[in-house]
Amino acid sequence: MLYRTVGQFKTSYHADHALFPVKQDAWLLGLILLLAFVVLPATANEFVFKALLIPVLIYALASLGLNILTGYAGQLSLGTGAFMGVGAYACYKLITIFPEMNIVVAIALSGFFSAAVGMAFGLPSLRIKGFYLAIATLAAQFFLVWLFEKWAWLYNYNSSGAIQVPTLTMFGIPVVGPNATAIVQYYFVLVVVCLITWFSINITRGRIGRIWKAVRDMDIAAELVGINLMKAKLSAFAVSSYIVGIAGALFVFLWRGAAEPVLFDIQLSFRVLFIVIIGGMGSILGNYLGAILIVALPVIISAVPRAFGLPIGSAMAEHLNTMIVGATIIGFLILEPHGLARLWAIAREKLIIWPFPH
Amino acid sequence: MKKNLIRYALLPAALALATAFGGAAAFAEDSINVTNLSYRTGPFAATGTPIMNGQRDYMIMLNERDGGINGVKISYDECETGYNTEKGAECYEKTKASSIVTQPWSTGITLQVLPKSNVDKIPILAPGYGFSPMADGKVFQWAFNPPASYWDGASMILKNISEGNLESLKGKKVVLLHLDAPYGKEPIPLLQAYAEKYGFTFLPIPVGVKEMQNQSAQWLQIRRERPDFVLMWGWGAMNVGAVTEAAKTKFPMDKFIGIWWSSHDGDMKSVGEAGKGYRAISWSLPHSESPVMQDIKKYVLDAKKAEIGEGEFDWVFYQRGVLISMFTVEGIRAAQEHFDTKVVNAEQLRWGLENLKLDEARLKEIGMDGMIGPFSTSCSNHAGHAGAWMLQWDGAKFVKVSDLLQADQDMIAPLVETEAKKYADANAPWPINEECKM
Numbered sequence: 053m054l055y056r057t058v059g060q061f062k063t064s065y066h067a068d069h070a071l072f073p074v075k076q077d078a079w080l081l082g083l084i085l086l087l088a089f090v091v092l093p094a095t096a097n098e099f100v101f102k103a104l105l106i107p108v109l110i111y112a113l114a115s116l117g118l119n120i121l122t123g124y125a126g127q128l129s130l131g132t133g134a135f136m137g138v139g140a141y142a143c144y145k146l147i148t149i150f151p152e153m154n155i156v157v158a159i160a161l162s163g164f165f166s167a168a169v170g171m172a173f174g175l176p177s178l179r180i181k182g183f184y185l186a187i188a189t190l191a192a193q194f195f196l197v198w199l200f201e202k203w204a205w206l207y208n209y210n211s212s213g214a215i216q217v218p219t220l221t222m223f224g225i226p227v228v229g230p231n232a233t234a235i236v237q238y239y240f241v242l243v244v245v246c247l248i249t250w251f252s253i254n255i256t257r258g259r260i261g262r263i264w265k266a267v268r269d270m271d272i273a274a275e276l277v278g279i280n281l282m283k284a285k286l287s288a289f290a291v292s293s294y295i296v297g298i299a300g301a302l303f304v305f306l307w308r309g310a311a312e313p314v315l316f317d318i319q320l321s322f323r324v325l326f327i328v329i330i331g332g333m334g335s336i337l338g339n340y341l342g343a344i345l346i347v348a349l350p351v352i353i354s355a356v357p358r359a360f361g362l363p364i365g366s367a368m369a370e371h372l373n374t375m376i377v378g379a380t381i382i383g384f385l386i387l388e389p390h391g392l393a394r395l396w397a398i399a400r401e402k403l404i405i406w407p408f409p410h
Numbered sequence: 411m412k413k414n415l416i417r418y419a420l421l422p423a424a425l426a427l428a429t430a431f432g433g434a435a436a437f438a439e440d441s442i443n444v445t446n447l448s449y450r451t452g453p454f455a456a457t458g459t460p461i462m463n464g465q466r467d468y469m470i471m472l473n474e475r476d477g478g479i480n481g482v483k484i485s486y487d488e489c490e491t492g493y494n495t496e497k498g499a500e501c502y503e504k505t506k507a508s509s510i511v512t513q514p515w516s517t518g519i520t521l522q523v524l525p526k527s528n529v530d531k532i533p534i535l536a537p538g539y540g541f542s543p544m545a546d547g548k549v550f551q552w553a554f555n556p557p558a559s560y561w562d563g564a565s566m567i568l569k570n571i572s573e574g575n576l577e578s579l580k581g582k583k584v585v586l587l588h589l590d591a592p593y594g595k596e597p598i599p600l601l602q603a604y605a606e607k608y609g610f611t612f613l614p615i616p617v618g619v620k621e622m623q624n625q626s627a628q629w630l631q632i633r634r635e636r637p638d639f640v641l642m643w644g645w646g647a648m649n650v651g652a653v654t655e656a657a658k659t660k661f662p663m664d665k666f667i668g669i670w671w672s673s674h675d676g677d678m679k680s681v682g683e684a685g686k687g688y689r690a691i692s693w694s695l696p697h698s699e700s701p702v703m704q705d706i707k708k709y710v711l712d713a714k715k716a717e718i719g720e721g722e723f724d725w726v727f728y729q730r731g732v733l734i735s736m737f738t739v740e741g742i743r744a745a746q747e748h749f750d751t752k753v754v755n756a757e758q759l760r761w762g763l764e765n766l767k768l769d770e771a772r773l774k775e776i777g778m779d780g781m782i783g784p785f786s787t788s789c790s791n792h793a794g795h796a797g798a799w800m801l802q803w804d805g806a807k808f809v810k811v812s813d814l815l816q817a818d819q820d821m822i823a824p825l826v827e828t829e830a831k832k833y834a835d836a837n838a839p840w841p842i843n844e845e846c847k848m
Contacts, residue, residue, distance in 0.1 A: 099507075103500040148836075201590060201618075208836070211599050211829060212541060212592040214521050218837050229837075230525035308499065310521040312592055314619055315495065351500060354490075366490040367450035 055403035071253065074404075088242060093235055101234035102307070104348050109238075109245045110302050112343035115327040116252055116336065117295030122325075123333035124256055125288030126268030127177050131170075131189035133320030134196035135293050136300025138166040140311060141206050143301035144215045148208055155220045155228050159244070159301045163294040169196070170293025177285045181271075193318055200313035214312040217305050228305045237306045244302065248295055253336055255291065264288050265334075330381060332391025341392035345384070350377050440752055441483040444469070444738055445509035447501045447519065452492030454646040457674050457727065458515070462488065463718045464731020467710045468702075472739065474709040479742050482752045495519050502526075510756040511535050511738055511763075517593040520553075527552035528841055533741075533760045537734045538563075538670055538693060542596055545793035545822075546830035547764065548843045554763045556737055557785050557796030558693050561825065562817035563669050564597040564641070567691050568604055570800050570815055571639050571667060579610040585632055587625075587652060588643040590616035597643060597669075600825055607821070613637070622648040629655040642668040649677040653685045663687030670694070670798070675725040678803050686805040693798040694730040694782055695810060698723060701777030702732065726801065726808055733782050740766055740776075764789050783814050789846035795819060 055076050062068045072078040092105060118132045142165035146158040173192040177185050200206060207215050219229030226232040227240055255261055266274040267284045275281050304311045323346065331342025353373045357364040364372070388395040402409070446465055449458040469486035478484050487509075489501035498519030502512060512527075512534050514520040520540040527534050527550075534553045536544065542559040544550045558566075572578045586601060588594030598614055605612035613635060615628050625648075632640060640661065644652055649672045656666055664687045673690035697703065703723070710716050711723070722728050738759075745754040745762030754762065766787045773779050785796035800812035834840040 099503045102503040107496075210836075211595065212517070212521060213595050214518075214592050216521070216525065216833075216837055219839060230529050308495070308522060309525055310518075312495075312518050312521070314518075314591060317619075355504075366448065366488045370451045370490040370492060 055400065055406070057404055071257075085246075093238060096238075098234045101238050103351050106234070106238055106241055106307050108340075108343045108347050109241045110299055110307055111324065111327060111347045112339045113245050113248060113302065114296055114299035114324045115331065115339040115342060116249065117292045117297075117299060118324050119328050119331075119333065119335070119339055120252065120256065120264075120295065121288050121292035122328060123335065123338075124261060124268065125264040125285065125292075126271075127174070127285060127288060128182060128186040129189040129292075130186050130318070130321050130325065131173060131192035131196070132296055132324045133316045133318060134193045135166045135170050135296040136303055136320065136324075137196055137200055137311075137313070137316030138169045138293075139163060139297025139300030140304040140316070141200060141215065142166065142297070143305060144217075145206065147218065147220065151218075155222060155305070159298055159305070162301045163297040166297025166300065167290045167294040170289045170296070171286050174286055174289030174293075177289065178282055190318075193321055197313055197316055200316065212312075214310055215304065217309050230309065241302055241306050244298065248298065249336060252295070256336070260287065268334075326381070330384060330391055332393030335391065335393035337396065338391050338393030341396065345380070345392065346377075349380065353377070440481070441485040442479070442510060442742060442753055443485045443487065443508045444511055445487045445489055445501075445505040446513050447491050447498055447505075447515050448488040449491050449493040449515060450488075451490060452494060454493045456676055457646050457671075458493065460674075460676070460718070460722050460725050460727040461731040461734070463716070463722065464728040464733075465735040466731075467706050467716055467718070468732040468735035468739070470715050471702075471706045471709045474713070474715065475705055479739055480746050480752065482746075484739075491515065491519065495522060498522065506530055506532055510754065510759045511741075513537075513734075514540075517541070517591065517596075521592060524550070524553060525837055531760075532756045533763055535734075535738060535741075535763065537737055538730075539593070541592075541833075542600075543826050543829040543833060545791060545795070546826050547788065547790050547792035548846050549830040549834050549840070550792060551841070551843045552760060554737075554787070554792045556763075556766065556787060556792070556794040557768075557782060558798060558817065559793045559795075559822075559826075560596040560643075560669065561600045561822045562793065562795050563691050563693075563798065564600050565604075565817040565822060566798050566815040567641055567667050567669075568601075569818065570691070570812055576604070576608045579608050581609065582638040583611040583613065583635065585635060585637040585640045586612070586614045586643065587628060587632070587640055588614060588616055589622070589645055589648055590618045593645060594643045597641075599829070600822065601641075603821060603825060617644070617648055617652075622646065623651045625651045625655045629659050629661070632661065633659055638665065640666045642666065642672050644668060644672045649674060650680055653678065653681045653688055656688075657681065657684035664689070667691065667800075670730075673726050673801055673808060675721075675727065675808065678808075683805045685803050688803045689811065690801050690803075690808070691798050691815070692726060692730075692801050692808075693796055694726065694733050695780060695799055695801075696724055696726050696729045696808070697781045698729075700779065700781055702781075703729065703777075705777065706732065724807065729781065733778065736776065736778065737763070737766065740768065740772075763787065764792070766794065768794075788848055789843060790848040795822075 057074050060075055114136055121127050121129050139162045143158050143162035146153060146161060173189060176188040207213055217229050219226050219231045225236055227236055263279050263284045266279055271281060327342035327346050330345055332338030350373050353376055354369055357369050448462040450462055466486060469484050472478060473483055489505055491498040491501050493516050495518040498514060499522050502523050512523060512532050514523055517540060520536050523534060536555045538558060540555050542561040544553040544555045545559050601612050615631060617625055617628055642652055666688055668690035670692045673692050678685050741759050741762035742754055744765050745758040748761060749758050764787055769784045783797035785794035787794045795817055797814040797816045799810050799814060801808040802811040
C-alpha cells in the first residue's frame with residue numbers, strides 16, 4: 053500500500069538508471085533530509101548535537117570510507133583509526149602553519165595526506181589478500197599511532213603531546229574551536245557528510261565502482277576481462293583513505309576539540325569496522341544505520357534510567373549498557389548476517405508486495 | 411548483603427531522581443548539584459573506585475551530619491566515563507547545565523574541556539592532576555588544580571632525594587619512568603630544567619599504554635643505565651607492573667619514588683613484601699582517627715548509607731577522595747559567605763575556589779588536621795602549591811617518612827608562566843584575567 057510501485061513506468065534507459073527508480077524512495081530521502089536539515093536542528097539541544105547527532109554523522113562518514121575499501125573493493129583494512137589520525141594531524145599542521153587558511157580548504161586538503169598514506173600502505177594489497185592484508189594494515193595502525201606519539205613536530209612540541217583546536221571562523225561565525233556553537237558545527241558536518249555521500253553513491257554506481265566490485269568478487273576474472281588490478285586496488289585505497297581522513301579531521305576539529313595519539317588506537321579502527329559489518333558491507337545506507345546502532349544507542353540507553361528514575365547507579369547503568377548493546381549487535385547479526393542495510397532491503401521488498409504476498 | 415546492595419543502589423537513584431525532575435524542584439529544596447565524572451568501570455576502575463567512594467562519602471556525611479553546607483543540601487551525582495575521553499565529553503555535555511563544577515578525572519578529558527571552560531563558564535576542578543600550567547589563574551581563569559601541580563610534586567621529590575641539597579645531585583643519573591600519555595609527560599620540562607641547572611643526567615623512559623603490564627624492556631634499560639634514582643609517573647596497572655619488575659631485577663626500592671597517583675594501597679597490596687621500601691610523594695596523608703574520618707564512619711558507613719570495600723577506609727586513595735570533595739565544599743562555603751547567598755552558581759563557585767583559605771585553624775575546624783598541608787589560592791594562583799609528605803610502603807601500608815616538603819617555586823613559576831602563555835597563544839583568542847593584579 054505504502055510502497056506501491058504500480059504505475060511508475062520507465063520510458064527511457066536514463067529513467068531506468070535513475071538513482072531512485074521508485075518514487076517512494078525519493079520521498080523517504082526527502083523526508084530524512086528535511087528531518088536532518090530542519091526538524092532536528094530546530095528541536096535538539098546542545099547535548100543531543102554533541103553526543104548524538106555530530107558523532108553519528110562523523111562515524112558514519114568514517115565507516116563510509118572503510119566501506120568503499122572493504123565492502124566495494126573487498127580489501128580488508130584494520131588501519132582506519134590511524135588513517136583518521138593522519139587526516140586530523142594533517143589538518144592541525146595546515147591550520148597552524150597557515151593560520152589564514154579557510155577551514156574547509158584545510159579539511160579538504162588533509163584528506164589528500166591520508167589518501168597518500170593509505171595508498172602507500174595499500175601497496176601490499178597487490179600481492180596479498182584477505183586476512184594477510186588485514187595484518188599489513190594492522191602494521192599501519194601501530195606504526196602511525198607510534199609516529200603520532202614520537203614525532204613532536206606533529207603536535208608542535210606541546211608539552212602535553214596532544215593537539216588542541218584553535219578557534220577558526222567563517223564569515224565571522226566561529227565554526228571550529230571552543231567558541232563555536234553546536235548548531236553551526238552540526239550544519240558544517242552535515243553538509244560535508246551529505247556532499248561526500250552524494251559523491252560516494254555516484255562513484256560506486258559508475259564505472260569505477262563496477263571495477264571495484266569486479267575485483268572484490270573475483271580478482272583473477274577481473275584481470276582477465278582487462279581490469280588493471282593495481283589501478284583498481286590503489287584507487288580504492290586512495291578514495292577510501294581520503295574520506296576516512298576527512299572524517300578524522302572532522303572528528304577532532306568539529307567534535308572533540310583536542311586529541312591525544314591514543315585516541316586513534318586500534319579500538320577506533322575496530323569501532324568503525326563494526327559499524328561497517330553491522331550496517332552492511334557494500335552499502336551506503338548501512339553506514340548510517342550502523343553508526344546509529346553503535347554510536348547513538350549506548351548514549352540513549354544510558355539516559356533511560358535517569359529519565360524514568362530507575363534505581364540504578366551510573367556505574368551499574370554502564371555495565372548494563374555494555375551488555376544490552378552487545379546483545380543487540382549479536383541479535384541483529386543472527387537476524388540478518390548481511391547487516392542492517394539488508395534488513396531494510398528485505399523490509400522494503402515486503403512492503404512493495406504487501407498486502408498480497410505470493 | 412542483599413539488603414546492603416539495595417541500599418547502595420537506592421542512594422544514587424534518589425540523587426538521580428532529584429536531578430531528573432529538573433532544576434526547578436532542586437532549587438525549591440535548596441540544593442547544590444555537584445556531578446563527578448567518575449570511572450568505576452573500565453581499565454582503571456580499581457584505582458578510580460576508592461577515590462570516587464571517598465568523594466561521595468564526604469558529601470553524604472555532610473548531608474547527614476549538618477544537613478548540607480550551611481543548610482543547603484548537596485545533591486551529589488556521578489556520570490560514568492570509564493576513563494574514556496569520548497564518554498567524558500558526553501558526560502560533560504550532559505552535566506554542564508546542572509552541575510556547578512566539572513571534575514574531568516583524566517588528563518585527556520581535561521584537555522578537551524579546558525578550552526570550553528571560558529565559554530561555558532563552569533569551573534574545572536582537577537585536584538592534583540591535569541595540566542601543570544593551570545596553576546596560572548590569570549590565564550586559566552576557570553581551571554583549578556589544588557593543592558599542588560605535578561611540577562610541585564617533581565620539585566618536592568628532587569628535594570627529598572637530595573636531602574635538601576640539590577647541588578648533591580651533580581653527576582648523578584635520574585630516570586623518569588612514565589606513562590606515555592599527556593599525564594606521564596607532564597614533569598619532563600621541569601625535570602629537564604632542573605637537570606640543566608644542577609648538572610645531573612635526566613633520562614625519561616616511556617611506558618606505552620599497551621606495555622603497562624609488561625615492562626621488562628624498560629627495566630632492562632634501567633639496569634643497563636644504572637641510575638641513582640628512578641622516579642615514576644604511573645597509573646593503574648603500570649604501578650604494579652613497575653614495582654614487580656623492580657623487585658624482580660633487584661632494583662633497590664629506596665631509590666624508587668612515585669608521584670601521588672602511584673601511591674595506591676590496592677596496587678601495592680598485590681606486590682606486598684616485595685615492594686617494601688618503595689616511596690611515593692603525597693599531598694594527602696591517611697589519618698583514620700581524625701574527626702572527619704570518624705564522622706564518615708559513623709554517619710555513612712556504620713549507618714549503611716554507602717558501601718566500600720574491606721580495608722578501603724584506611725587507604726591513601728579513599729581518604730584523598732574525601733579531601734578532594736572538601737575542596738569543592740570549602741569553595742562553596744567561601745562563595746556562600748562572599749555573595750551572601752545559599753545556593754551558589756558556577757560563577758560564584760569560581761570565586762570561592764579562587765579564595766580558598768585552608769590554614770591550620772580551618773583544617774582543624776573541619777576535622778582534617780594533619781591530613782593535608784595548609785594552602786590558599788588566589789586569582790593568580792589556582793594550585794595553592796601546598797606541601798606534601800613522602801610516604802613509604804612498609805609491606806602492608808603506607809607510612810609517613812618525611813616532614814612536610816615544599817616545592818621550589820623559583821624554578822616552577824617561570825615555567826608556569828611561559829607554558830601558560832604558549833597555551834594561550836596557541837588557542838588565541840584566549841581571554842586573560844586582566845583584573846587580577848597579583
